[in-house]
Amino acid sequence: MHTNDYLTHLQREGELLADAAAKAGEHTSVPTCPGWTTGDLVRHTGTVHRWAARIVAERLAGPVPEDPMPEEPTGAALPPWFLDGHARLIATLRAAGQGTDCWTVLPAASPLAFWARRQAHETAVHRVDAESARGGELSTLDPVFAADGIDELLTGFHARPRSRVRAEHPRTLRVRPTDADAAWTVRLSADAAPRTERSADGPADCELTGRAQDLYLMLWNRLPLDAATLTGDAALAALWRETSAVT
Structure with a gap:
């Protein structure tokens, strides 16, 4: 798969996650993440998105600890906070060149390839978590x-x-x-x-x-x-x- 393919999936999965979380409600338990509410899930994923975007944008060498959350978003502020971080991550990855050099968690063809792939799958798995809290059928995933x-x-x-x-x-x-x-x-x-x-x-x-x-x-x-x-x-x-x- 190419970077643009991952970014297409990242965009879709983040939007589905936000929609499912909104329908589930912030305080609903997440069956696939025992001990978490939907709000916990959204805050975690939004924090990871911001962390990854900062690593790529600032070309950080690592390892880089996850960013602390300065103020925990809740209620009506939570969905726009998540979507803002999601959009910034996609924009950062789209703007990064193939030669971008920064820390990665796993070996990859390039740091950009790693972060596009990792964030697409991170978001897809947590989208499933949000849909499990919402109930009903899971959205399908492309087999490739x-x-x-x-x-x-x-x-x-x-x-x-x-x-x-x-x-x-x-x-x-x-x-x-x-x-x-x-x-x-x-x-x-x-x-x-x-x-x-x-x-x-x-x-x-x-x-x-x-x-x-x-x-x-x-x-x-x-x-x-x-x-x-x-x-x-x-x-x-x-x-x-x-x-x-x-x-």
């Missing part, structure tokens, strides 16, 4: 975008030593969307971060198949395990569920 989000999670976040996904004995998990040309084989062990290959080669102890958007949200723990078709060792999928939260 959802598959890209799976790739970021498996080859990015869970390639880091801080990933807590470990298996007592070597195990292999496969993820295969039915509506996108992609597949991943995740090798787990007791003493190292998961190793993910972009292939479906070789045997797997457990395989998860289904629509890319369902696999994406399931792997981010936003949908239950039965959102996918599971073959093989169900305990391995449960292990992922229990240990894969990204912090």
Whole structure:
């Protein structure tokens, strides 16, 4: 995917998030984020948007701690505060050149590519959180975008030593969307971060198949395990569920 593609998704997902949060109400509990209200979710996402925009705009070297919130927006001030930060993030990323040099959380082709991708997926996952608070059907995700989000999670976040996904004995998990040309084989062990290959080669102890958007949200723990078709060792999928939260 290209930077402009990510920015298109970022714009859509932020607008959907704002709409769902407004319909849910600021004090509604978010089922997918236990302990959070919709207001907490909106303030968190809006703060992350401002943090990312500042890193790119000011070409900051890192790591950069998340910006403190000078005054917590509430009530009628919350939706415009969120939308303002969302718009500023998109404008900052659109104005940044491919040669922009700043800190990133994960390796990427360029800092701009990283931040456009990361903020699009950050916002998409939290849009789902807002819609879960609102109730009703979730908005659909483009299969290519959802598959890209799976790739970021498996080859990015869970390639880091801080990933807590470990298996007592070597195990292999496969993820295969039915509506996108992609597949991943995740090798787990007791003493190292998961190793993910972009292939479906070789045997797997457990395989998860289904629509890319369902696999994406399931792997981010936003949908239950039965959102996918599971073959093989169900305990391995449960292990992922229990240990894969990204912090």
